[in-house]
Amino acid sequence: MSTPLLEATGLFKSYPAVKVLKNVNLTVAGGDTFAIIGPNGAGKTTLFKVLSGELFPDSGQVAHEGRDVTTVPAWQRVRLGFGRSFQVARVFSDLTTEDNVVVSVEAHRRNAGLGQRRPLAWAPTAEVREGVMETLREVGLVDKRRVVARLLSHGDKKRLELAMCLALQPKILMLDEPTAGMSPADRKSATELLAMVKERHGMTIVLTEHDMDVVFGLATKVAVLHYGEIVAQGAPDAVRKDPLVRDIYLGHGGAGAGHA
Amino acid sequence: MEPSPAQASPLMRFGLAMLCMAAFLALPGIADKGIVFLAGTVALQMVFGLTWNLMFGQTGLVSFGHASFFAVGGYAYAYAARALPQVHPLLTFAGAGLLCAAIAALVGLIALRRSQGVYFAILTLALSQIVYLVISSSAALGREDGFTGIRRPKLPLGWTTIDLAAGNAYYYFIVVVSALLAGIVWWVTHSRVGRVFRAIQQDPERAAFLGIPVQRYRLMSYAIASGVAGVTGALFGPWLQILTPEVAHWTASARPILYTLLGGVHFFWGPAVGALGFAVLEYGTRTLHGISEIVTGAILLAVVLAAPGGILGAVARLRQRITGKERRP
Amino acid sequence: MLSSIAGPLFNGLFAAMVVFLFASGLTLVFGILRVLNFAHGGLFMIGAYLAFTLSGVTGGSEMGVLRYVLLCALAGVGLGILGWLVERSIFRPLQKVDEAYSLIATYALLLICEGAVKAIWGVNFRSVPTPPLLADAWIAGDVVMPVYAVFVIAVGVAFYAALEWMLHHTQTGKLMKSVASDPWMAGKLGVNVPRLYAWIVIAGFFLAGVVGGLLLPNQTLSPNLANAFVVQAFGALIVGGMGNVRGTFLAAILLSVIDSFGSLYFPEIPGLFFYVAMAIMLVVRPQGLMAGGSL
Numbered sequence: 001m002s003t004p005l006l007e008a009t010g011l012f013k014s015y016p017a018v019k020v021l022k023n024v025n026l027t028v029a030g031g032d033t034f035a036i037i038g039p040n041g042a043g044k045t046t047l048f049k050v051l052s053g054e055l056f057p058d059s060g061q062v063a064h065e066g067r068d069v070t071t072v073p074a075w076q077r078v079r080l081g082f083g084r085s086f087q088v089a090r091v092f093s094d095l096t097t098e099d100n101v102v103v104s105v106e107a108h109r110r111n112a113g114l115g116q117r118r119p120l121a122w123a124p125t126a127e128v129r130e131g132v133m134e135t136l137r138e139v140g141l142v143d144k145r146r147v148v149a150r151l152l153s154h155g156d157k158k159r160l161e162l163a164m165c166l167a168l169q170p171k172i173l174m175l176d177e178p179t180a181g182m183s184p185a186d187r188k189s190a191t192e193l194l195a196m197v198k199e200r201h202g203m204t205i206v207l208t209e210h211d212m213d214v215v216f217g218l219a220t221k222v223a224v225l226h227y228g229e230i231v232a233q234g235a236p237d238a239v240r241k242d243p244l245v246r247d248i249y250l251g252h253g254g255a256g257a258g259h260a
Numbered sequence: 261m262e263p264s265p266a267q268a269s270p271l272m273r274f275g276l277a278m279l280c281m282a283a284f285l286a287l288p289g290i291a292d293k294g295i296v297f298l299a300g301t302v303a304l305q306m307v308f309g310l311t312w313n314l315m316f317g318q319t320g321l322v323s324f325g326h327a328s329f330f331a332v333g334g335y336a337y338a339y340a341a342r343a344l345p346q347v348h349p350l351l352t353f354a355g356a357g358l359l360c361a362a363i364a365a366l367v368g369l370i371a372l373r374r375s376q377g378v379y380f381a382i383l384t385l386a387l388s389q390i391v392y393l394v395i396s397s398s399a400a401l402g403r404e405d406g407f408t409g410i411r412r413p414k415l416p417l418g419w420t421t422i423d424l425a426a427g428n429a430y431y432y433f434i435v436v437v438s439a440l441l442a443g444i445v446w447w448v449t450h451s452r453v454g455r456v457f458r459a460i461q462q463d464p465e466r467a468a469f470l471g472i473p474v475q476r477y478r479l480m481s482y483a484i485a486s487g488v489a490g491v492t493g494a495l496f497g498p499w500l501q502i503l504t505p506e507v508a509h510w511t512a513s514a515r516p517i518l519y520t521l522l523g524g525v526h527f528f529w530g531p532a533v534g535a536l537g538f539a540v541l542e543y544g545t546r547t548l549h550g551i552s553e554i555v556t557g558a559i560l561l562a563v564v565l566a567a568p569g570g571i572l573g574a575v576a577r578l579r580q581r582i583t584g585k586e587r588r589p
Numbered sequence: 590m591l592s593s594i595a596g597p598l599f600n601g602l603f604a605a606m607v608v609f610l611f612a613s614g615l616t617l618v619f620g621i622l623r624v625l626n627f628a629h630g631g632l633f634m635i636g637a638y639l640a641f642t643l644s645g646v647t648g649g650s651e652m653g654v655l656r657y658v659l660l661c662a663l664a665g666v667g668l669g670i671l672g673w674l675v676e677r678s679i680f681r682p683l684q685k686v687d688e689a690y691s692l693i694a695t696y697a698l699l700l701i702c703e704g705a706v707k708a709i710w711g712v713n714f715r716s717v718p719t720p721p722l723l724a725d726a727w728i729a730g731d732v733v734m735p736v737y738a739v740f741v742i743a744v745g746v747a748f749y750a751a752l753e754w755m756l757h758h759t760q761t762g763k764l765m766k767s768v769a770s771d772p773w774m775a776g777k778l779g780v781n782v783p784r785l786y787a788w789i790v791i792a793g794f795f796l797a798g799v800v801g802g803l804l805l806p807n808q809t810l811s812p813n814l815a816n817a818f819v820v821q822a823f824g825a826l827i828v829g830g831m832g833n834v835r836g837t838f839l840a841a842i843l844l845s846v847i848d849s850f851g852s853l854y855f856p857e858i859p860g861l862f863f864y865v866a867m868a869i870m871l872v873v874r875p876q877g878l879m880a881g882g883s884l
Contacts (some may be wrong), residue, residue: 078471090466092459094526103459106452107470122451168470322689374872378625378688382827386867389820389860397858510820514696521693549712553704560697564690565682 003066005030011060020046022228033205035215038225044208052174053077083170087177089157093150101132104167139163155186175207284435288428300431302539303438304492309531310445311485312516317525319481320461322381325388329360331508333490338410338497349413353494360490365483396505406504410497524570596732601849603738606745609841612822614796620832621769621789627695630815631702636801640664657720661802665795672794676787706812719806749838824867830877
C-alpha cells in the first residue's frame with residue numbers, strides 16, 4: 001500500500017470541559033473494513049465525525065489519498081467518494097422507499113456529470129430506474145419500494161439508508177453504528193448484508209460499532225479508542241489478544257462479546 | 261406529490277384540474293360581472309399560493325414576504341408597459357417575472373446562506389416592508405394613491421391580434437396563463453429538481469450527505485417561486501387597472517400562507533383549493549362588518565387545531581375511510 | 590450642533606420605547622413558549638379600545654394621570670382574562686402541532702381580533718386626548734420634548750428594569766428561565782410547566798392590554814392599529830436574539846435610533862431605515878444581539 005486511502009495524524013478535539021480526542025493517529029488502507037471500537041464516551045462518535053467532515057479537529061490532519069481534507073466539509077467529501085450513514089437511520093420519511101433511492105441515484109449522476117438525456121421529462125429516466133431497482137434488490141427492499149419510508153421498520157430504514165449510500169457508489173462507506181438498536185436476528189442479517197455488499201463492490205468501510213460479533217465478523221482492522229486515545233490498532237485477532245485491550249475494555253464485558 | 265394510497269390516481273387528478281379550468285372558462289356565460297372579476301382574481305391567487313408552497317411544502321422555506329414579488333412584478337409590468345408600449349406584452353409579462361426571479365436570486369444568495377427557519381422568515385418580512393415603503397413613497401409609482409390607468413394590452417399573435425381590453429378577453433387570458441403557470445409549478449414539483457426540493461425539505465443534512473448542494477437548490481426554489489409570483493402580479497395590474505401599495509403589505513404576504521394551510525400543505529393543489537375556499541368564505545361574509553374576519557379566523561383555527569391536513573387532507577381521510585383499509589401500505 | 594444629535598436621539602428613543610413596550614409581552618411568550626404571536630397586535634389594539642371605552646364609562650372629559658394609569662391597568666386585566674381563555678382553548682392544544690401551524694393559528698387569532706373590533710367598535714377613526722398633565726412639552730435648547738414622550742420613555746425603561754429584575758432576582762424568574770432553556774428537564778425537576786405556560790400567556794396578554802392603554806393618546810384608533818407595530822416588534826425580537834428581554838430592549842433602541850437618524854438624511858421614506866438596519870443585522874449577526882442565553 002502506497003498512499004493510504006484515509007489517514008489521520010495527531011487529531012485533537014476538545015469541548016469546553018473535556019478533551020475528547022487526544023493525539024489520534026490511524027491509517028485506513030484501500031479495501032479495509034476498519035472498525036473503531038471503545039467503551040461509551042471514548043470519543044468514537046467524535047472521531048467518526050472528524051473523519052467524515054461533520055466536525056473539524058482543533059489540530060491534526062485528515063488526509064484522503066494523500067490530500068489534506070481536514071477542513072473539507074462533509075457534503076463536499078461526498079464528491080470525493082464518501083458515503084455516510086447515521087446512528088439513527090436518516091431517510092426522507094415522506095418519500096417512498098423507491099424515491100429515496102431515486103433522489104440518491106440522481107444526486108450521484110448529477111455529481112458524476114452524467115446528464116439527463118431528456119431534461120424536460122419529470123419521471124426518472126430508464127437508467128436511473130434501473131440503478132434504483134438494482135440497489136433495492138441488493139438490500140432486499142424491492143417488495144417495499146412503494147411504501148412511504150416513515151412506515152418502514154427500524155431495520156428496513158437502516159437497509160434503505162445503506163441503499164441510499166450505495167447509490168452514490170462510494171469509495172469509502174462510513175457507517176455509524178450500523179446495527180444500533182437492532183434485534184439479534186436483524187443484527188445478523190445486517191452483518192451478512194454488509195459483508196455481501198463489501199464483497200460485491202470492494203469499497204472501503206469505516207464503522208463504529210458496539211456489538212463485538214459484528215465487529216469481529218466484518219472488520220479487517222480494528223482500532224480501540226479509550227478516553228480519546230487509540231490504545232490498540234491492527235488486525236482483529238491481534239487486537240483481541242492485546243493484554244491492555246483485554247484489561248481495560250474487553251475484560252469488563254466478559255468474553256469479548258455483547259455490549260461494552 | 262407521491263401517489264400515496266389515500267390520494268386520487270394521477271389521471272383522476274389531472275381530470276379534476278381540467279374540469280376546474282373548464283369551469284373557470286365557462287363562468288362568464290353563467291355568472292355576472294362581479295363574480296367573473298372575483299374569479300379572475302382568484303385564479304391569480306391560486307397560482308400565487310402554489311408558488312408559496314413550492315418554497316414551503318416542497319423545499320421547507322418559510323417566507324413572510326412573498327407578496328413583495330407579486331407587487332414588484334405588478335409594478336414592473338405596469339411601469340414597463342407604459343414606458344415601452346412597443347414591446348410585445350408577453351415579453352413584458354415574462355420580463356416582470358424574470359426581474360423578480362433575478363431579485364430573489366440576488367437576495368437569496370445572501371439571505372439563504374446566513375439565515376434559516378424563522379430568521380429567513382423575518383428577513384423576508386423586513387425586505388417586504390422595505391418594498392412596501394419604497395412603493396408607498398415613490399412618485400413614479402403613484403405613492404399611496406396607487407399606479408392608476410394600467411391598460412389591458414393588445415396581444416399580437418402573428419396571424420391575428422387579440423384586444424385584451426374587449427369584453428371578457430382579459431379574463432380568458434388570465435385563466436389560460438394561470439393554467440400555464442400552474443403547469444410550470446407542477447412540472448418543477450414533479451421533476452428531478454422537485455424530488456431534490458422534497459428531500460431538502462425533509463432532512464437538509466441527509467440531503468447534503470448525498471452530495472446535494474442544498475443552498476443552491478434552496479436558492480433555485482426561491483427564485484422560481486418568486487419569478488412565477490411576479491408574473492401573477494404582472495397579470496393582476498391590468499385586471500384591476502390600478503395597483504396600490506396594499507399588494508405589497510405584509511398582510512398580503514400572509515394570504516398564500518393561509519391558502520396553503522387551509523387547502524393542505526402536503527398536497528400540490530392544496531394552496532389552489534385553499535385560495536378558492538378562502539374566496540368563497542370571504543364572498544359569503546362580505547356584507548357583515550367584522551363577522552367576515554371572525555368567521556375566517558375561526559375556520560382557520562379549526563383547520564389548524566382539528567384538521568391539520570387542510571381541506572384536501574380531510575378529503576383524503578374521507579376517501580380512505582370509504583375505500584377501506586386494504587389500500588393502506 | 591448638539592441639538593442635531595439630541596433631537597433625533599430623543600425621537601429615536603421614544604420610538605424605541607414604543608416598540609419595546611409593544612414587544613415586551615411578545616418577547617415573554619416567544620422566549621418561553623416559542624410561539625411567535627401574530628395576534629399580539631390585535632390584543633394591543635383591543636387593549637387600546639378597551640381603555641378608550643372605559644375612559645368614556647368612567648366619565649368626564651378631564652383625564653387625570655392617575656385615572657389614565659388606572660385605565661391602562663384595567664385594560665391589562667381585561668386582556669389577561671382573555672389570555673386565560675385563549676391559553677386554554679388555543680395555545681395549549683397548539684403545543685402539539687408544528688411551529689408553522691401555530692404561526693397560522695396566531696394569525697387567525699389576529700383576524701378574529703380585527704373582526705371583533707370592527708363588530709364592536711365599528712370602523713370609524715377615534716382618538717383620545719393626552720392627559721393634560723402629559724400634554725405639555727419641555728424645551729431644552731432646540732429640542733422639543735413632549736412630556737408624553739418623556740413619560741413613555743420612562744415607562745419603557747421602568748418596564749424593562751422590572752422585567753430584568755423579575756427574571757434574574759426572583760424565584761418566578763428562575764423558574765421561567767429553567768423552563769425556557771429546557772421545558773422537559775424543568776418538568777422532570779418538578780416545575781408545573783403547563784401552569785407556568787398559562788401564566789406567561791396571561792402575562793403577555795396583560796402587557797399587550799396595558800401597553801395598548803398607555804399608547805392610546807398617541808394613536809388614532811382604527812381596526813388597522815393591529816398592524817401598526819407588529820413587524821417592528823418582530824424585528825426587535827429576532828435581532829435581539831430570539832426572545833431575550835435585554836436583547837429586545839437593545840435591538841429596539843438600536844433599530845429605532847438608526848431609523849431616526851436615517852430619516853433625517855433621507856426623509857422621503859420615513860421608517861425605511863428601521864427595516865434596512867433590521868435586514869442588515871439579520872444577515873450580519875443571524876444569532877441575534879444576545880445569543881446564547883434565553884430570556
